[in-house]
Amino acid sequence: MSITKMKLVSISTDESNYEEMLKRCETSKYLHAENATSIVNEDNAGRVLSVENVYSDYVNTLKNIGHSIGFEMKSKPTIDKTYTNEEIEAFLKNVEEQFKVVSDSVESNSLTSDDEIALETLRVLDFTSMHDCQYISFGMGRLPIESVKKLNLIQDTKFITAKLHQTSQYQWIVYATSNTHVREAKKMFDGLYLEEIKIPTVDSKKIIAQYEEELTNVYTYCEERNRLYSLHQYVAIFENHYVVTGFVPTSDVDKFKAEFNGVDVKVEPHNPDDAPQLTPPTLLKNNWFFRPFEMFVTMYSLPAYRDIDPTVFVGLTYCLLFGIMFGDLGQGFLLVLAGLFLEKKSRNKLAGIVGRVGLTSMFFGFMYGSVFGNEEILIPVHQGLFNVHEKLINVMDGNFTMTLLITAVVIGAVLILTTMLINMYVQIKRKKWGELLFSQNGVAGFVFYGFILVAVGMTMINPGLNMLTPAWLIPFIGVPIVLFFFKEPLTHLMEGKSIKPHGGWGNFCLETFFEVFEILLSFVTNSMSYLRVGGFVLSHAGMMLVVMTLVEMTGNAGPVVFVIGNLFVMALEGLIVGIQTLRLEYYEMFSRYFEGGGKKFILISSDN
Structure with a gap:
């Protein structure tokens, strides 16, 4: 449930063994290689391995020949013969002449x-x-x-x-x-x-059969050489040493070294900080439950190597919000079955997410007392377990609507404060003290927003308590607003830079006034955005009420209407709720603490 720690590795050998070194690198299960141009500079007197790759043209020519005569070029697992460039060019000239007759005669x-x-x-x-x-x-x-x-x-x-x-x-x-x-x-x-x-004027199959084995052998050799030459971009030369540099997961360094057993190759691990010009790649590492939610994270942006992996937080909050909005024990159970089945069969991450949100849908469906839209079947269970008159949470009760909407806003406020805490942790890791202390998502914003929530909550609990006095407002409202306003010059002051704005104080004050106004407005709009959570609870219950009413009205056709109605609601409401939950993740949470911009970990074998 984190970003995999990386080791910087350098793989080196001499000129006589560098091709074998590249072959081992190409089949490696652990190496993310860095382009040699990122390694070589004037200080280290290195150079990039640059050799003209004629095999790429040979491969394309062979593919074109095969396409013209309807013969599919396929490589063998192993190379049976080796060829000089002169032999390959003579062979290509010969087959082009022979197969021109074939391609002209066969339509x-x-x-x-x-x-x-x-x-x-x-x-x-x-x-x-x-x-x-x-x-x-x-x-x-x-x-x-x-x-x-x-x-x-x-x-x-x-x-x-x-x-x-x-x-x-x-x-x-x-x-x-x-x-x-x-x-x-x-x-x-x-x-x-x-x-x-x-x-046809000639029997193409006979001619193809005559050349098939040699075509395959030449193509196999050229394809292998072409792949090898494409790896030259990763090779830097320092004096007589041919060096490939890249990143390997720390836990796999020993396994990576073992891939070079029997070859005169030296593998040296280093700390990533030893090469500040290289950005370590990001490889997310999460357990079975949270792994599918990596899809939502990478859709937004891959986290940087030295940042945090938000996948667990995304998984927890997505399941929570979806379950609240789509609470039905029966429909949630179907989501679990369908999602986990499709995930196992197709390895589809979206199906895995469906299976997991189905669990929270089942939980909240039980709390609401709803099973496939039936609001009465769980009443005896609730009465026995919770000692209530009917159900623990009656969504359809008109008196519950205001409580539901207030609860939705409270959940949103808690999530906003949580994302602020996450952002403060991230800024500490990045050592961005200005963002930590003075931003709307840092300490100043946390104090400002937290005080408003406490003041509102205490007023509701104890109407006689007045927290809107100068003694409270100045330190918890006034000071944070001043810090928002002077965030840029204060940050420059902490960094030892000039506090004078580039455009002068007049332009600064005018621009910052509107920025602070937008910040204050965003606290309100972000909080109100979570009203949709309560709204979709009511929407889902309302749609199922319509389905159950139609079931009663249709008599003998009721069971069919019941099944079709539930499937329709699951498809339509499930899709809408899923999109709205993702919107809350991206716009109300990610924007507060997540920047992304990470570099994906790509195995050299898949990159080639």
């Missing part, structure tokens, strides 16, 4: 799968031999089934036909006739609506 893109089957049957006659005949002409095509019946009635010794393939709509035939009668035969077949298919 594979215009042939259907049934056409291919017919050609396969015709192949036994040898396409080349058919074209070389001096006195006999051949033709093939597909006839409509209705025309086949007419063809069978024609008795003509000037041509013969043979069936190649048939479907419910067409029959593919080949016909042979003498050169003397070829025009007459073509005219007759045109009258039968024969759709002519050109007979």
Whole structure:
């Protein structure tokens, strides 16, 4: 439930072993490699390994050849042969000449799968031999089934036909006739609506078969060399040492070293602070329950390496708010089953989130006494457990509405204060003392907002207590507002900079006045934003009330209406509540403590 700690590693060897070192790096399960240009500078007298990669062109040429003749290029697991550049270029020139005939003679893109089957049957006659005949002409095509019946009635010794393939709509035939009668035969077949298919001049499959093994071998070799050359961007050269630098999870350093056993390669771990020009990548580490919520965090922005991972807080608050707004024991149970099933089957993080919010939906559904919209079935249970007259929380009770809305605002206020505390912790880690002390999300904002909440709460509890006196207002309201106003110059003062604003004090005061006004207004709007939590509780209960009313009105069709109504509410209300909860996470919470801007941890094997 944190950001994985990283070690900076340098992997070095000499010129004779650097390719083997790169092969081990490429298959590593632990290495995030850094581009060599980030390592090399004038001070260390290093240089980047720069070798022209001709293999990329070879690979593209081979793919184009394969595409033109309908042959899919695939690499073998291992290389059977090695080739010089001259051998590869001579081979490519040869196959391009050979396959130009194939690609010109085969219109594979215009042939259907049934056409291919017919050609396969015709192949036994040898396409080349058919074209070389001096006195006999051949033709093939597909006839409509209705025309086949007419063809069978024609008795003509000037041509013969043979069936190649048939479907419910067409029959593919080949016909042979003498050169003397070829025009007459073509005219007759045109009258039968024969759709002519050109007979290839060469048998492409035979030619492809001749070159298939060598094509695969050359492609495998070129693809492997191309991948290896693409890794050169990570290699820096210092004197005679070839060095790859990157980051490895601290817990996996020993496993990473073991990947180079048997090779003359030196692996040295370092503290990330030893290379301040490099930003360590972020790899989130959370347990099974919270891992799916990483999706929401990364959608906003990946946290920086030295910041905090908000995934656990996001998971807890998202489940809490969703459960409150979508409280139904039965529907929550279905969300759990569907979400966990889809997560296991497809590894979908969104499905995992659905399964987890279903748990809190079940909990609050039990507290509301709601099961698939039925508000009465749990009354005996509540009476026995909580010793209440009907239910512990009756959402549909009109007298409960104001309590619900006030509770929603209180929950929002608690979450706002919590995010302020998180922000203060983050600013301490970043050593940004001005943001910690003077910002609306720092100490000043916490004191200001916290006092307002305490004052309102105490007034409601004890109306005779007056906290709106100068003794309270000056230190808890006046001082924070002054700190908001002079945050920038005070921060500069703490950092030893000039406190005079760049645009002069006049412009500063005018701009800051409106900024402070916006800050004060945002405290109100942010708090009121949580009213939607109570609103959606009422909305969900209202929609289910409509469903249950329709069930009663439809008589025998009631069970069908009950099922369809519940599914409809789950889909519509669940989607809306999910979006609104995410909005609260992003706009009311993330904006107070989370900056993001982290660099994703990418294995060199997947990056390549």
